[in-house]
Amino acid sequence: MIRRRVARGATGVAVLLIAAELAGRTGLVDTSLLPLMSTVLARAAELVADPAFLADVWGTLIVWAAGLLIAVVIAVPLGTLLGSLPRAETATRPLVEFLRPIPSVALLPLITLLIPDDSAIKMTAVVYAAAWPLLVNTMYGLRDVDPIAKETMRSFGFGRLAVLARVSLPSAAPFVLTGVRLATAVGLIVAVSAELITGGTAGVGAFMIRAGAGFRTDLVLAATLWAGVLGLVANALLLELQRRAFRWHAATSGELS
Amino acid sequence: MLDVVNLRHTYGQGPSAHHALGGIDLKVAEGELVSVVGPSGCGKSTLLRSIAGLIEPTDGHIRIRDGHVTGTPGDLAVVFQDYSRSLFPWMTVGENVALPLRRRGMGRAARRAAAAEALAEVGLPGAEAKYPWELSGGMQQRVAIARALAYRPTLLLMDEPFGSVDAQTREDLEDLVLKVRELHRMTILLITHDIDESVYVGDRVVVLTKSPARVAGELSVDLPFPRDQIATRELPAFVHLRAEVGRLVRAKEPLPPFHASQQA
Amino acid sequence: MSAATTLPPAEVTKRRARGGRLSALVTRVWLIPVVVAAWEIGTRQAASAYFPPPSQIVARAYELWFSGPAAHLFLTDDALGDFLPSLARLFGGWAVACVLGIGLGVALGRSRALAGYIDPLVEFGRAIPPPALVPLFIVIFKLGTEMQVATIVYGVIWPILINSIDGARYVDRLHMDTAEVFGMGRAQRLFRIILPAAGPKIFAGLRLSVALAVILMVLSELVGSTDGIGYQLSYTQMNFDLAGMWSVIVLLGVLGLVLNASFLAVERRVLSWHRRARQTT
Numbered sequence: 001m002i003r004r005r006v007a008r009g010a011t012g013v014a015v016l017l018i019a020a021e022l023a024g025r026t027g028l029v030d031t032s033l034l035p036l037m038s039t040v041l042a043r044a045a046e047l048v049a050d051p052a053f054l055a056d057v058w059g060t061l062i063v064w065a066a067g068l069l070i071a072v073v074i075a076v077p078l079g080t081l082l083g084s085l086p087r088a089e090t091a092t093r094p095l096v097e098f099l100r101p102i103p104s105v106a107l108l109p110l111i112t113l114l115i116p117d118d119s120a121i122k123m124t125a126v127v128y129a130a131a132w133p134l135l136v137n138t139m140y141g142l143r144d145v146d147p148i149a150k151e152t153m154r155s156f157g158f159g160r161l162a163v164l165a166r167v168s169l170p171s172a173a174p175f176v177l178t179g180v181r182l183a184t185a186v187g188l189i190v191a192v193s194a195e196l197i198t199g200g201t202a203g204v205g206a207f208m209i210r211a212g213a214g215f216r217t218d219l220v221l222a223a224t225l226w227a228g229v230l231g232l233v234a235n236a237l238l239l240e241l242q243r244r245a246f247r248w249h250a251a252t253s254g255e256l257s
Numbered sequence: 258m259l260d261v262v263n264l265r266h267t268y269g270q271g272p273s274a275h276h277a278l279g280g281i282d283l284k285v286a287e288g289e290l291v292s293v294v295g296p297s298g299c300g301k302s303t304l305l306r307s308i309a310g311l312i313e314p315t316d317g318h319i320r321i322r323d324g325h326v327t328g329t330p331g332d333l334a335v336v337f338q339d340y341s342r343s344l345f346p347w348m349t350v351g352e353n354v355a356l357p358l359r360r361r362g363m364g365r366a367a368r369r370a371a372a373a374e375a376l377a378e379v380g381l382p383g384a385e386a387k388y389p390w391e392l393s394g395g396m397q398q399r400v401a402i403a404r405a406l407a408y409r410p411t412l413l414l415m416d417e418p419f420g421s422v423d424a425q426t427r428e429d430l431e432d433l434v435l436k437v438r439e440l441h442r443m444t445i446l447l448i449t450h451d452i453d454e455s456v457y458v459g460d461r462v463v464v465l466t467k468s469p470a471r472v473a474g475e476l477s478v479d480l481p482f483p484r485d486q487i488a489t490r491e492l493p494a495f496v497h498l499r500a501e502v503g504r505l506v507r508a509k510e511p512l513p514p515f516h517a518s519q520q521a
Numbered sequence: 522m523s524a525a526t527t528l529p530p531a532e533v534t535k536r537r538a539r540g541g542r543l544s545a546l547v548t549r550v551w552l553i554p555v556v557v558a559a560w561e562i563g564t565r566q567a568a569s570a571y572f573p574p575p576s577q578i579v580a581r582a583y584e585l586w587f588s589g590p591a592a593h594l595f596l597t598d599d600a601l602g603d604f605l606p607s608l609a610r611l612f613g614g615w616a617v618a619c620v621l622g623i624g625l626g627v628a629l630g631r632s633r634a635l636a637g638y639i640d641p642l643v644e645f646g647r648a649i650p651p652p653a654l655v656p657l658f659i660v661i662f663k664l665g666t667e668m669q670v671a672t673i674v675y676g677v678i679w680p681i682l683i684n685s686i687d688g689a690r691y692v693d694r695l696h697m698d699t700a701e702v703f704g705m706g707r708a709q710r711l712f713r714i715i716l717p718a719a720g721p722k723i724f725a726g727l728r729l730s731v732a733l734a735v736i737l738m739v740l741s742e743l744v745g746s747t748d749g750i751g752y753q754l755s756y757t758q759m760n761f762d763l764a765g766m767w768s769v770i771v772l773l774g775v776l777g778l779v780l781n782a783s784f785l786a787v788e789r790r791v792l793s794w795h796r797r798a799r800q801t802t
Binding site for chain 2: 693695696698699701702703704705706709713714717718720794795797798801
């Protein structure tokens, strides 16, 4: 069964690659716009050994990871606080509902004016975008804690903090991790967007803009391939973490938005 | 009208294969209500799914009115045990009942009228606009029965139709089935694991063995009509039949194997 | 359940709820005016060019967009020039993604073989951050609407596709068996069984994609456009018109809010069976 799936998957990928190659070779597609698949793959292989490209990837990764980390440090405690105080939650909810839909990309021009430093701009945008799914999922997770479990702890004479540490946080943890996964995806999107818009000197997005300006679509596509690999790896890592840490929890598969 | 010859079915292949049906012969005459009873997990549902054309049996023949069954036959309806999953929650009760009638080439008005009539027959007049999940379990199963009735099948298959309702509702539904079949002279094959039920509703009881299922025996049920939940069940003939069926169901269960060699 | 017996008490509770709803509204939204007032005072005190007070932002927004003639619903030419192209791209791209995503998703969800061939490509495609394709689209389509729509379609199709696959794949087996037993044809199965059954999942994907569509619309207009809300944003930035810039940001927030709310209203109607069925069980 599994072997058949792998075989089919490989066939699908191979067919696409060959079709793309043939489309270029037969002249169906203008190769000056869309280069041959073989060229793209060769460029992608070359890029791994290209220190300039690696520096760009590294730049994006740093912005992405640092932004995520800052967002977690801000949003999770805030979400915990708001989620465990029902009145604070009802009061802030409309505010959250209004601020959340503001696309972080729209803040980029403003941030660019406010902050002179290139990577600080990107990081700010990533923090803003990543904070919302984290905040909302943490709040939701804490609100969803089984009241009976909390009352059981209270009836044994535990204080509020002990209940928070032993019942509320562990049972909200899977939701928080779902938030982390969503934030990771959004964070990468925003990091690359910021690089595209602010130009800047480092980052995969900046690399692509430079390559695109020189009409080097082969390099653009090769970099796109690596961006996909980056996203794939990040998502796989987080899924695995989620599966290992919370095997018991059914909500881990349900994504909240 | 229904003729099942040497029906076999095996799930999977090789050493992990599960032999569900081990050669079943079964005949159901026009207008007859046959109960099929057997220990749980004996392949009763596999038998029903084969007749309904939902699975293709490994070997054997199924004939309905001299036509071989390949794919789902056109004039057959099924009432499944799990009414909550067999009714469509996004449609009203009326739409659920009327839906299959499209295949009968009926117009919109005719479909609606037929659905209303069938619902009235099962004791749910005027329930068309409700949604299935607004009804109790017993009422949902009535809707499923109404859907089958409105379809006017020549053969009605029922797969543990009363397995998921409480005892009182179960008795009501058993009487409902007897009533509608009296009214429409339908041919019904009812699958159950309940020995009492198989005798109470059946003209004939077919007992299956544990899997791979074979026919362990058949009993004619010569109980008078109309049947009554209290009076019929206290007839000596009923008690006797029930005991006979029970014996057949149990006797064919293989004894727990015990060999001295197994201890090694 | 006659109307005569149920209406009066319902009317009473409705009235009571209206009073209760008002006070509930106050307890829920009191923070918003407080925050706005605090912001107004704070920004006036700080007098920073970068943070104009809300009153100034509102005034600028009025001046920019809402001081037009009554015949145009008080919208200015600027407003029409900004909003219409943006909304057209937004909805156009979203609609294309919906049709492609649901169609392909249902096909992949129902056919194990097809899914086997395509799955790795889907996994990879969704892993590419959509902005990464903007440079490519710029080269292929040049700057303009085609590039922007392509960016939106590519970016928002994934949640729709993934959720449609999921929804169509896990249609209850008994639903399908029932459909088969009663001899429903392919089209009927698709429209009466598979799509409704997958509906809740599909809608979850659609809602995610609406929010994404706004982001990508702004991005693609910031990168290269001569009209639209995103263009207006970069225009105000270049002219150092900070009140105008803040107006655009607030406008985009309102747009996201309105889109989400109207989407929820539609979902509520279409999926009312699902919500109520879950409440009763």
